[in-house]
Amino acid sequence: MTRIKSFHAATAMALVVASGAFADTTVTIATVNNGDMIRMQRLAPEFEAQNPDIRLEWVTLEENVLRQRVTQDIAANGGQFDVMTIGTYEVPIWGQQGWLVSLDDMPEVWDADDLLPAIRDGLTIDGALYAAPFYGESSMVMYRTDLMEKAGLEIPDAPSWDFIKQAAAAMTDTDNGTYGICLRGKAGWGENMAFLTAMANSFGARWFDEDWQPELNGPEWTAAVNFYMDLMTQHGPPGASTNGFNENLSLFQQGKCGMWIDATVAASFVTDPDDSTVADTVGFALAPDTGLGRRGNWLWAWSLAVPAGSDATQEAKTFIQWATSKDYTALVAAKEGWANVPPGTRSSLYENPEYQAAAPWADMTLNSINAADPTDPSVKPVPYTGVQFVAIPEFAGIATQVGQEISAALAGQQSVKEALDKAQALTLDEMEAAGY
Amino acid sequence: MARSVTTQRKIINTAVAWTVGLLIFFPILWTILTSFKTEATAIADPPVFLAFDWTLENYATVLERSDYMRFLWNSVIIAGGSTLLGIIIAVPAAWSMAFVPGPRTKDILLWMLSTKMLPAVGVLYPIYLIFIKLGLLDTRTGLVLVLMLMNLPIIVWMLYTYFREIPVEILEAARMDGAGLKEEILYVLTPMAIPGIASTLLLNFILAWNEAFWTLNLTAAKAAPLTAFIASYSSPEGLFYAKLSAASTMAIAPILILGWFSQKQLVSGLTFGAVK
Numbered sequence: 001m002t003r004i005k006s007f008h009a010a011t012a013m014a015l016v017v018a019s020g021a022f023a024d025t026t027v028t029i030a031t032v033n034n035g036d037m038i039r040m041q042r043l044a045p046e047f048e049a050q051n052p053d054i055r056l057e058w059v060t061l062e063e064n065v066l067r068q069r070v071t072q073d074i075a076a077n078g079g080q081f082d083v084m085t086i087g088t089y090e091v092p093i094w095g096q097q098g099w100l101v102s103l104d105d106m107p108e109v110w111d112a113d114d115l116l117p118a119i120r121d122g123l124t125i126d127g128a129l130y131a132a133p134f135y136g137e138s139s140m141v142m143y144r145t146d147l148m149e150k151a152g153l154e155i156p157d158a159p160s161w162d163f164i165k166q167a168a169a170a171m172t173d174t175d176n177g178t179y180g181i182c183l184r185g186k187a188g189w190g191e192n193m194a195f196l197t198a199m200a201n202s203f204g205a206r207w208f209d210e211d212w213q214p215e216l217n218g219p220e221w222t223a224a225v226n227f228y229m230d231l232m233t234q235h236g237p238p239g240a241s242t243n244g245f246n247e248n249l250s251l252f253q254q255g256k257c258g259m260w261i262d263a264t265v266a267a268s269f270v271t272d273p274d275d276s277t278v279a280d281t282v283g284f285a286l287a288p289d290t291g292l293g294r295r296g297n298w299l300w301a302w303s304l305a306v307p308a309g310s311d312a313t314q315e316a317k318t319f320i321q322w323a324t325s326k327d328y329t330a331l332v333a334a335k336e337g338w339a340n341v342p343p344g345t346r347s348s349l350y351e352n353p354e355y356q357a358a359a360p361w362a363d364m365t366l367n368s369i370n371a372a373d374p375t376d377p378s379v380k381p382v383p384y385t386g387v388q389f390v391a392i393p394e395f396a397g398i399a400t401q402v403g404q405e406i407s408a409a410l411a412g413q414q415s416v417k418e419a420l421d422k423a424q425a426l427t428l429d430e431m432e433a434a435g436y
Numbered sequence: 437m438a439r440s441v442t443t444q445r446k447i448i449n450t451a452v453a454w455t456v457g458l459l460i461f462f463p464i465l466w467t468i469l470t471s472f473k474t475e476a477t478a479i480a481d482p483p484v485f486l487a488f489d490w491t492l493e494n495y496a497t498v499l500e501r502s503d504y505m506r507f508l509w510n511s512v513i514i515a516g517g518s519t520l521l522g523i524i525i526a527v528p529a530a531w532s533m534a535f536v537p538g539p540r541t542k543d544i545l546l547w548m549l550s551t552k553m554l555p556a557v558g559v560l561y562p563i564y565l566i567f568i569k570l571g572l573l574d575t576r577t578g579l580v581l582v583l584m585l586m587n588l589p590i591i592v593w594m595l596y597t598y599f600r601e602i603p604v605e606i607l608e609a610a611r612m613d614g615a616g617l618k619e620e621i622l623y624v625l626t627p628m629a630i631p632g633i634a635s636t637l638l639l640n641f642i643l644a645w646n647e648a649f650w651t652l653n654l655t656a657a658k659a660a661p662l663t664a665f666i667a668s669y670s671s672p673e674g675l676f677y678a679k680l681s682a683a684s685t686m687a688i689a690p691i692l693i694l695g696w697f698s699q700k701q702l703v704s705g706l707t708f709g710a711v712k
Contacts, residue, residue, distance in 0.1 A: 028656055028657050030656070032671075032672065033668055033669060033670060033671040033672075033674075033676070034671060034672070034673050034674060035674055038501065041501070042501070057656075057657035057658075058657065059656045059657050059660070059664075059668075060667075060668035061652070061664070061667055061668060062667050062668075062670035062671075062672065063672040064672075065652060065667055065670075068653075069652070069653065072560070072561075072564060072653070076561070076564055076565055076568060077568070078564065078568050078573055079568075080573055080574055080656040081656065190672075245672065245673055246671075246672070246673070246674070246675055249674075249675055250479045250481075250675055253476075253479070253675075254479070254480075254481055256481075263673060265673055266673075269674065269675070274474075274475070274476060275475050275476045275675070276476075277476075
């Protein structure tokens with residue numbers, strides 16, 4: 001009898017255990033291959049240990065492939081992903097389409113009020129938050145302190161474009177393979193057009209007026225692109241029309257650029273003595289302006305969102321809460337040091353003296369992020385949100401074509417006027433076709 | 437005199453062949469070399485060819501970060517499965533077109549080939565939707581089916597070409613000896629076409645192994661093969677060329693080894709019937 005009871009008990013236990021095993025929920029996370037994302041993946045077992053009923057699966061893809069895969073899956077309601085890593089460009093568009101689950105019900109302990117306002121605004125639609133920022137970035141000037149000193153110049157914390165041009169001329173030493181300035185020239189809405197759109201904002205330019213009429217061959221865009229072209233052709237490296245973030249990073253790390261204006265996330269790369277030959281001689285300054293009230297810096301946040309087609313919404317939110325919390329920041333700091341925590345999302349991080357000591361670029365990053373306003377990016381009013389992009393679905397296609405025209409001008413295949421006239425015409429066509 | 441010209445020509449031919457071979461192989465060699473460099477050496481200017489501190493660190497990082505064996509196994513199943521399934525379907529198809537051609541056989545062959553002219557992305561969305569309906573997204577079965585369908589025209593064409601080289605009289609003799617259709621294909625045709633079938637198998641295995649459009653678009657975490665493994669090391673912000681090279685080397689190593697050991701069959705199959 002006892003044996004039968006034991007058998008029944010064992011069977012019951014086995015069933016409980018088995019049903020527990022089957023109750024496991026798998027959360028599939030689509031992400032990009034960036035240092036901070038890889039670190040999150042490495043630390044994820046800690047989350048699984050805290051949440052034994054949630055199993056994480058990772059899909060890491062190249063940025064453009066990820067964007068295409070995720071768009072395709074979300075539009076077709078494929079339900080392959082429970083957490084998606086998406087950028088500031090996608091969130092407003094997808095949120096409005098009803099493709100994302102609102103994150104307004106995140107618990108109080110997550111502290112949504114601690115998120116940097118500029119970053120939070122970019123992920124909010126009609127007052128509702130649709131993605132949790134994992135790391136945020138702006139752009140700033142990174143320069144060689146030794147070359148600046150040699151040129152007899154002192155860069156202000158908030159330089160003007162004219163100063164940048166003067167410094168670029170003084171730092172250029174083509175005989176020794178040093179170029180005054182390295183900027184993005186590779187065509188693409190996320191490549192040269194991200195830089196140029198942010199730069200054009202500081203020249204008072206805008207993509208569209210309040211009636212959605214493009215202004216690409218107007219005086220402001222013409223001034224901005226001519227300035228860029230002069231900088232690049234006179235003081236930039238050869239073959240700049242094919243240089244994107246990685247190419248310029250490589251040039252800067254090898255000491256071939258006097259200045260580089262690009263993502264704040266690059267600061268940790270160029271100051272890493274393992275990879276950079278100029279790690280000890282890098283300084284930072286805000287992106288330049290022309291005195292019109294806007295600086296030429298952008299705003300971007302890689303964020304975690306839950307697609308509407310997910311069948312593990314709650315578990316996905318639990319993961320997002322963990323990955324974007326202050327506790328996660330503390331975990332990274334404990335395991336890998338403060339310099340490696342994901343930057344640019346929370347005010348509390350920038351108030352932390354340990355972080356400030358470990359990341360000398362912290363203040364500049366924060367000031368750059370705060371200097372960008374995605375809801376009011378340019379000098380004149382605009383009908384769109386986004387600093388270095390226009391948050392409409394048509395933008396990626398239009399800006400990539402415009403980027404190709406400007407890249408062709410940089411390669412010497414046409415004049416700036418020709419490039420901008422073509423850009424204006426094609427934008428007008430695309431926008432008309434889209435019903436604007 | 438004639439002899440010296442021949443020797444000279446041989447030397448020139450050899451030199452040209454080696455040059456072309458090295459040119460073709462150089463990107464692969466460079467990838468393999470880069471995989472043993474540090475990230476800093478990988479982007480050094482001027483580039484370093486051999487004189488660098490060789491390191492296995494990139495391989496250690498890649499192995500630690502990714503479940504290589506799972507990707508490898510998926511690649512083997514997907515490439516192997518699609519190739520075998522393709523051969524099973526293509527042998528009878530090619531047999532009928534080679535030995536019992538109808539008035540429209542040539543048109544059918546051309547039509548089959550024309551399906552390869554459509555860019556794959558043109559049918560991505562319909563196939564994606566069908567896969568959602570059938571629950572085939574992120575499954576090896578789904579990819580075996582798609583890759584089989586994508587490569588089927590090539591398999592049929594290759595087998596058709598080989599079968600056409602086999603004298604029909606031999607098959608007729610087999611029939612006179614009482615062989616049925618099954619025996620004819622299995623015991624007469626197949627053994628004679630083995631070099632052709634082998635090279636078709638190998639070529640299609642390689643094509644399926646390297647296929648990166650469908651394998652990236654129709655998989656997520658479970659069925660992702662080595663192409664997805666490589667893609668996961670491409671970075672928009674950050675120079676991880678050495679790690680990317682290590683991942684690429686690990687992804688191509690199995691197929692390189694297979695190609696090395698089967699090069700005789702591949703060459704004999706691909707040049708089958710070329711010299712008459």
